Amino acid sequence: MDFSLSEEQRLLRDNIIRFAKGALNDKIIDRDRDQEFSKDLWRKCGEIGIQGLPVPEEYGGSHVDPLSCAIALEALGYGCHDGGLVFSLSAHLLACVVPIWQHGTAEQKRRYLPGLCDGRLIGSHAITEPGSGSDSFSMRTRADKIDGGWRINGTKTFISNGPAADVAIVFAVTDPGKGFHGGATAFLVETSWKGVATSKKFEKLGLRTSPIGELIFEDLDVPDDAVIGKIGSGSAVFGTAMDWERTLLVAGHVGVIERLLETAVMYARTRNQFNQAIGKFQAISHKIADMKVQLEAARLLAYQAAWKLGHARSASLDASIGKLFVSESLLKCALECVQIHGGYGFMVEYQVERALRDAIAGTIYSGTSEMQRNIIARWLGL
Numbered sequence: 001m002d003f004s005l006s007e008e009q010r011l012l013r014d015n016i017i018r019f020a021k022g023a024l025n026d027k028i029i030d031r032d033r034d035q036e037f038s039k040d041l042w043r044k045c046g047e048i049g050i051q052g053l054p055v056p057e058e059y060g061g062s063h064v065d066p067l068s069c070a071i072a073l074e075a076l077g078y079g080c081h082d083g084g085l086v087f088s089l090s091a092h093l094l095a096c097v098v099p100i101w102q103h104g105t106a107e108q109k110r111r112y113l114p115g116l117c118d119g120r121l122i123g124s125h126a127i128t129e130p131g132s133g134s135d136s137f138s139m140r141t142r143a144d145k146i147d148g149g150w151r152i153n154g155t156k157t158f159i160s161n162g163p164a165a166d167v168a169i170v171f172a173v174t175d176p177g178k179g180f181h182g183g184a185t186a187f188l189v190e191t192s193w194k195g196v197a198t199s200k201k202f203e204k205l206g207l208r209t210s211p212i213g214e215l216i217f218e219d220l221d222v223p224d225d226a227v228i229g230k231i232g233s234g235s236a237v238f239g240t241a242m243d244w245e246r247t248l249l250v251a252g253h254v255g256v257i258e259r260l261l262e263t264a265v266m267y268a269r270t271r272n273q274f275n276q277a278i279g280k281f282q283a284i285s286h287k288i289a290d291m292k293v294q295l296e297a298a299r300l301l302a303y304q305a306a307w308k309l310g311h312a313r314s315a316s317l318d319a320s321i322g323k324l325f326v327s328e329s330l331l332k333c334a335l336e337c338v339q340i341h342g343g344y345g346f347m348v349e350y351q352v353e354r355a356l357r358d359a360i361a362g363t364i365y366s367g368t369s370e371m372q373r374n375i376i377a378r379w380l381g382l
Contacts (some may be wrong), residue, residue, distance in 0.1 A: 020079030046119015077255025084209030096123030
């Protein structure tokens with residue numbers, strides 16, 4: 001596989017980096033401290049097409065292939081220092097927009113995709129519950145059949161974009177006897193509907209500008225045409241979301257690793273101790289050399305998984321391998337960058353401590369590192 005960028009991909013990358021550096025980084029320290037989600041920046045991202053990258057043009061998207069999506073999100077992670085905003089954009093695109101595009105009816109696509117693509121609407125993906133995170137089979141939210149539709153009751157938690165969302169893909173048990181595979185169904189829900197409540201956003205270690213909270217459903221009546229895919233096919237909708245999210249969300253991590261590497265190199269060249277630049281000390285230079293190795297390996301794994309997503313019948317194994325390696329590489333590189341900066345790295349104004357706080361979440365969301373290792377082991381027949 002040749003991952004040399006085409007002229008179109010290079011232009012896409014350069015335009016997103018230029019946009020992100022120029023439009024998305026103002027007052028980021030203040031926004032992180034105040035845990036502020038900016039709808040204004042969200043709409044600006046919609047204006048240049050970030051929220052609809054792979055979606056066909058007839059629904060308001062740019063219709064680029066998965067590898068080009070990875071290149072675009074890598075550029076966003078590199079140019080935008082607001083890790084929470086990058087995460088919210090990626091979760092919206094990969095876990096809400098893509099499943100609607102892939103599994104929705106023509107009417108659902110016409111109704112929701114244009115607004116989700118241009119930034120007028122914010123999307124979320126609601127499967128995690130207080131008692132079921134990695135264990136989707138223990139989901140307790142129920143959807144019971146009523147005349148002309150379904151009645152949903154339950155609570156979802158740790159929902160990315162939940163407190164700000166206009167639209168949510170909600171997973172509920174429709175046939176308890178069949179378990180998650182065959183017994184769960186995905187529904188398209190508008191948060192303004194009677195029976196939907198949102199919690200206040202949770203306070204978090206990192207990704208503070210990304211609103212995360214609960215969605216509560218109490219006797220929420222939805223019509224039959226709110227079902228995405230088929231009754232009982234919730235696992236297929238979820239599988240699509242996870243393949244795309246695990247593959248492409250970490251592409252943004254690759255961009256962050258590159259930015260951290262450049263930050264570490266610059267600091268090591270200009271910070272002097274004992275009459276020489278600290279980069280001359282092997283203890284520092286080897287850390288930076290390892291960061292470079294992590295970057296190149298992470299990029300290749302992310303690009304390979306993205307290519308497979310567009311060309312192979314299944315990208316699940318590659319998605320888990322990429323998600324595991326890239327997220328853990330980002331965490332290692334962020335910690336090394338703080339260590340290289342010493343006491344200054346611990347200070348908010350140098351902005352590397354925020355990258356470390358944000359990086360921790362990457363080993364948890366979209367399936368923890370432990371779950372990715374379980375998935376990889378199963379693919380190996382273990």
